[in-house]
Every structure is written in structure tokens, then in C-alpha cells.
Amino acid sequence: MSWFSDLFKSLTPEERIFVWIAFICLMGAVLFILFLLISRSAKNWREEKAQRYQMDFQESINELIFSEDNSSGALLEKLKAIAGQSYAAKQVLIDQIMSLKKSLSGVAVQNLERAYREINLHAHSLSKLKQGSWSVKVAGMNELAEMNYVDAKESIKPFLQNTKYVLRDEAFMALLKLDRDSSYSFLDDYRASVSYWMRMRIHHHLSHIDKRNLPDFTKWFSSSNVDVALFSISMARHFRQLAAAPALVSLLHDSDKRKVALAVSTLGDLEAFEHAEELISRIDFYWEDAKLSRRIAISLGKLCNSDSQWAWLQKYLTHPDYAVRFEAARAIHQSGKQFPKQAPDMELLIRHVQEPLLRAS
Amino acid sequence: MSFWEIFLFVVNVLVFIYAVTIALAYFILAVISVVEMRRYIRRNKFVDYKMILASPFAPGISLIAPAYNEGLTIIDNVKSLLSIQYNNYEVIIINDGSKDDTIAKLIPAFDLIKVDYDYQATLAAKPVRGIYKSQNKAFQKLLVVDKENGGKADALNVGLNISKKDLVACIDVDCIIEPDALLKMVKPFLDQPNVIASGGVVRIANSCVVEEGRLIEVKLPESLLARMQVLEYIRAFLLGRMAWSRLNGLLLISGAFGLFKREIAVRAGGYNHNTVGEDMELVVRMRRYMHERDKQYRVAYIPDPLCWTEAPSNTTILGRQRNRWARGTFETLKIHRKLFFNPRYGLMGMVSYPFWFFFEYLSPFIEFSGLLFFAFLTVMGKVNWEFFLALSLAVYCFAIFMSMFALFAEEISFFKYTHKRDILKMIGVALLEPIWFHPRVVWWSLKGNVDLIKGKKSWGEMTRQGFVQYRKKEKQAA
Helix, strand or coil, X not given: CHHHHHHHHHCCHHHHHHHHHHHHHHHHHHHHHHHHHHHHHHXXXXXXXXXXHHHHHHHHHHHHHCCCXXXXXXXXXXXXXXXXXXXXXXXHHHHHHHHHHHCCCCHHHHHHHHHHHHCCHHHHHHHHHCCCCHHHHHHHHXXXXXXXCHHHHHHHHHHHHCCCHHHHHXXXXXXXXXXXXXXXXXXXXXXXXXXXXXXXXXXXXXXXXCHHHCCCHHHHCCCXXXXXHHHHHHHHHHCCCHHHHHHHHHHCCCCCHHHHHHHHHHHHHXXXXXXXXXHHCCCCCCCXXXXXXXXXXXXXXXXXXXXXXXXXXXXXXXCCCXXXXXXXXXXXXXXXXXXXXXXXXXXXXXXXXXXXXXXXX | CCHHHHHHHHHHHHHHHHHHHHHHHHHHHHHHHHHXXXXXXXXXXXXXXXXXXXXXXXXCEEEEEEECCCCCCHHHHHHHHHXXXXXXXXXXXXXXXXXXXXXXXXXXXXCEEECCCCCCCCCCCCCEEEEEEECXXXXXXXXXXXXXXXXXXXXXXXXXXXXXXXXXXXXXXXXXXXXXXXXXXXXXXXXXXXXXXXXXXXXXXXXXXXXXXXXXXXXXXXXXXXXXXXXXXXXXXXXXXXXXXXXXCCCCCCCCEEEEEHHHHHHCCCCCCCCCCHHHHHHHHHHHHHHHCCCCCEEEEEEEEEEEECCCCCHHHHHHHHHHHHHHHHHHHHHCHHHCCCHHHHHHHHHHHHHHHHHHHCHHHHHHHHHHHHHHHHHHCCCCHHHHHHHHXXXXXXXXXXXXXXXXXXXXXXXXXXXXXXXXXXHHHHHHHHHHCHHHHHHHHHHHHHHHHCCCCCCCCCCCCCHHHHHHHHHHHC
């Protein structure tokens, strides 16, 4: 190697810098190559190990699902012994129980939830809440909520005020799932935003519970957190809480246009015929706002039931915004009413809304 | 010190500063990308995308796909688009005055009939000859527009005019879209209300097994040229754009597949007819529109491989594509030159735009002038060979390092090339790419700029083999 050393010494400082850069890059590339090759083997090894644990657990879990209280002790002890071998084993067991739970119901689910508690797997999930990584915390909350471990509520609540939105959202969802008395009281002092994604998740969850347990969402219509208010209006809309109509009418005068827009659409979807006049009374006020006018036109199409009310909807046929005119024309056509005598430029629009193949668009 | 020595010193210092800055910039972007990608994967680990399918909160999406002379594969392509997993969506196919039988094939295949559609030309575009809907309920999401030829941007503008949904996905009709692509692309819009556009990773599908417009098995391309592009795409999409998205400085969403808020796209003026880089130009204009109105916004990016495209497998077609990309980049940078180091536009003006100008647009010129300068020095007998070799070695090793970094990013994220020998092949490609492929890319980019000066505006003919065709041939052979 002396020739290399001599060569290196003969280089100028700039040239030496380049050679060092080349060396460092080459070493970095070699490290990446080694990682690539090792990672494949490591992935295979981890998968095989997980499969081994799964096979060890499967037989006992199968028996446990349909067992009586007094006959499951030995099975639980067996599972506890295998799960106690390592952190990975515990995780595999939790994942396996959670995955099975999704496709089961009744006693089988209760047995799985009991097994989760008695094998002390909840302690494993709770310990995740104290770890530094947010993704581990999220996993912990998810496990506790899915396994219906109600005692975890107090440990999860502080995350509602966390600065990281992923943690906030997951805490929100976990508490929703664990809220046995369906009071949803945590919404009262929820200060963060509720994204569309969260609305979707909450709606999905609420769609699967007994509708009689749904709260009266009107109590949050005037929440100081606009997002909570909007979320509540949209839930009242999708779960058709007809009693919300009077509260929605008062929202038509709200200063926040997002609330007004949602209230307008909700009144239409709830088919609150008795409040059509209140909606009509806002037509002139919101005339300049094309988005709101469009929503009012759609809702009026569902609510109008007298000639004087239809006349108001027809007024929208002269609106400067095409989308508003379109919705008004569509609503009139769908109701079977006659169009008033048109200016020639309305002909194609009317033919469009009358075209059966275009009804969906 | 003679003039010659001062000149050489200045050139060396400038080249050194440029090389160090570009290398550092790419390295920092790569690190940010990998961190962000890991975060994305962890954040979405428990996400049940299927939930979006049944949700009344899922926003409506119009898939707009312009078609020009796609008669060979159009039926399978449209069927593939109609089978995407999403509930509230429509497929708008724009036949951009094809000279072949594209529209003639679509009409009977989907039982289409001309309808009285009140078309509103909000964005200026070439006249529409007719709008068709299917009489078959199975294809009720489909709408076909037949219009006079006006180019891709023109066709997309017609799609924007026709669309009635909140979001529009502009796609290349011959791309293969993953079935869950819309579910994943729409998620950023659901997470944050200020997202105005989202883009996804485009991957190369040459040699992959495709059936009925669906990707069945991912394989590394057999052709070396296509393999080079696989590496190039992984590097660009996984190591670059993810970081720009994190910094909220992303200027380009691939024209092959992008999702936009329709209202903002239309208000910003839609696609520009006067550039061949209409995809980048629209994103920059939408950003400018939001910025100039002091509105909060984000351009999101999804690292999942959601769209697969056929890469050019011969140098002539690839040359035309890169020529067009170079012209498109320059045209966009020229149209939006107001952004250049303009603090009013924040990070976009101070970092993103200058990065594109210096490191994307100018780099082929600098690389080529470096070669010319080297040739000149050789002729003059002034070459310092030790310096030259040390510099070349450093550049070559850095290129390999970045390629390995990209493969590492792929391995820890989406792990699409699962065979062990694929890694070895890609390592070989990484060793060869800086000397075999990159110089050609530089040459095509320069040629693109020359063509631009000559006034060339066309896209250039892009002949494709077609995946569906490939699979059918295979079946026939069997």
C-alpha cells in the first residue's frame, strides 16, 4: 500500500479533499448495499419467528374462543407462558387476538377481551403510552380501544390536548370507542380541530352502534370550537336527527358561513318542510354568495311544497352563477314542476337536466 | 499571476462551489425524504382506507383522461379506470381529435350515445364536437367527450370544464392506476382542509405482468435502458419530491397522475396551452394563485407507488421525452420568472424556484460546458490529470452513493422489487448509470433547449408497446 500512500501524499490539498469525498461516498454506498442484503434476511427471519409464535398461539386461542369461564384457566396460563417469553411474542399475541376479534361477535369476543386482560396484555399496551415514540403510543391506544379496555380512559385523556395531531386524533377515537355511557362528554372541552378524516372515522364508528345510544348532537351546535360544531351538525345530518331542525334554523343567521352552509344542507336532507319559509327568508341575504345560494337551491328543491315557495326557487334560474341556475333547474325538473317561460339561453340547460342519462352527474 | 492562471482559478472555484452546493442540496433532500417517508408509513399504519369507500364524507372525484390516438388500448384502459376502488367518482375521457379509431371503438364498446349536455367553456379550449354517456348502467360513471385536437393541456381544460366534482384527478389514460390509488390520494385532502393538490409516485411498469389493465406482478425491466429509468424514477420520486412536500415547496406533480382541487385549478386559469410542461406549470400557478391571495395552502405528496407507466425502451423515444421535459421546465421557469428569489413568495420564491433553476435547468449546461472546458484544456495541454481524476472519482462515487441511498429508501418503505437478484441488478445499474445513461440525458436536455430556441412546440411522437397488448400477446402465444 506504500504506492497508494506515496500517491496520496503527492496530491494537492484540493485533490485530497476529492479523494476523501470519493472514499466516504463509496463507504456509504457499501454500507447501504450491506443493509439491503442484511435487511432481506432480517425480514425473513422476523416473519418466520412471528409465524412460529402464531402457530404456538393458534390452537389455544381456538379453544379459548368457545370455552366456558371455568375451563379457560389452563389455556390462559399456557398463552401467558408463551407470551411471556419476549416482547415480540406478546405483540404477536395481541395482533392475533385483535385480528380474530374483527371477524367474531358475542361470547367469542368477550372471551378474547377477557384473555387480553387476564394474560396482562393490557399492561403491555398501557406501557406503550409511556414510550417516547408517537407511533408506539398510537399503537398502544389502538390496542386498548380495540380490546375495549375501559380502565384506560384516564390514561388516554391527556393525549386529547397533545400538540401532535396524530396522537390527538387517535386519543379522540379511542375515547369514543371506550365511552360506554355514550355521553361523549369529552367533546365539551375539546379544543383541537376535527378533520374530515376524523369525521369519517367517527361516522364509521357511530354507524356500527345502536342508534338509540347516539347523543343529541344539537348540544354542541353552539360549541366555541367551530370544528366541534361543524362535526355535530354533520352527524345530526347523517344520523337524521329530526329534532335538530329548530337549532339548525337559528344557525341560518350565524356569522360563520361554514355553519350556515352545513345547516342549509342539513335542513334539506332532514326534509324539514316546516322550515322552508325560514330558508326562503335568507335567499336575498345570501344572493351574492354563489356557494350558499347553490346549497339553498338544492335544499329548497327538497323542501318546497307550495306554489309561492316554488316561485322563490324559480328566482334562482336568473342567478348570475351558472352552478346555482343549474341546481335550481334540476330541482324544478325533479319535482315535476313546469319551467317558467324561458329566455332562449335556458333551453340547453333545461334539456340537460331533463336528460335521463345525465341525472347522476 | 497571469490572466490564464486567474481565469483557471476562478473557474475552478465556481465549479467547486456549484458541485458542493448541488451535492449537499441533494443529500439534505434525501435525508428529509427518508425521515418523512418513515413518518408517513408509521402514521398510516393503522389507516383503514376502505372506510372511505362507504363514507358519505368522501369528496367527489372526476378522473380526467385525455386520449389521443389510443385506439389500440383504449377499451382496456377505460375498463381499468372504471374498476378503481372509490365510490363517488366519474371517469371523463377526452378524445382529443384522434386520427385513429379511438372514438369509433369507444362508442360500441360502452354503448355510448350523444347527449344534450349544457357545456360551459369556463376555461378556453378547442370546440367540443359531442358529449357521450353510456346507456348501460354498468358504465354510468363514464362520460366521453369528443373534441377538436388541441393538445393535452387543451383536453384537460375541457375535462375541468365538464367536471362537477370537488376534486379532479388528471391522469394519462395509458397508465396503470393501482386500485386503491384514489383512496390514498384523497387522504391528504381529508386530513388538512388547505391541501390544494396531491401527487403520487410514478413507477416503471416495463416487463411487469399486466392483466386487464391491472398490475399483477412487479418485475424489474429486462431492457437496460428501462432499468436505468427505474433507478432514476426511484431517486427522483422517493428522494426528492417527498422532501419538497415536507418543506411545502413542491413545484411538480407528475402529469401521469395528480389530484387537484377543481375550484382552485379553474380559478388559477387551468392548464396552459403554451407549454409542453403543463403539469408543472399548473402546480406553480395554483401555488401563486394561493400565495398572491395570502391563503394558507399545501401541496401534498404520497410516497406509495400508485401509478405505473411504460418507460421509453429505445433511445429515440426517450430522447424525445427528455427533450420535451427540458423545454417544459424552461417554459415554466420563464413564465413564472417573477418568483426568482422573490421573498414575497416565501420558500417557493427563495428556495424551490432557484433550486429548479440552478440544479435542474442549468445543470445540463454546466455539465456540458465542463466537458467542453476539459476538451479545451486537453488540446492546450493544460490538463492537471491528478485533479481531473480526483474530481471525476468524487463525482462518480457521489452518484453511486445517491443511487444506493434511493435503493435503501425503497427497501425500507415499499419494497416492490422483492427478488434478491433484483438488488444485485440494480447495484450494477447504479455503477453504470453515471457513465452510460446520464451523459445522454444531459445531451437530450441540451437538445431540448436548442429546439426551444428554434421554436419547437410539439410533444413529439411517443410510441408505446402497451402493457395490455403485451399480456394478450403472451396469452395468445400460450
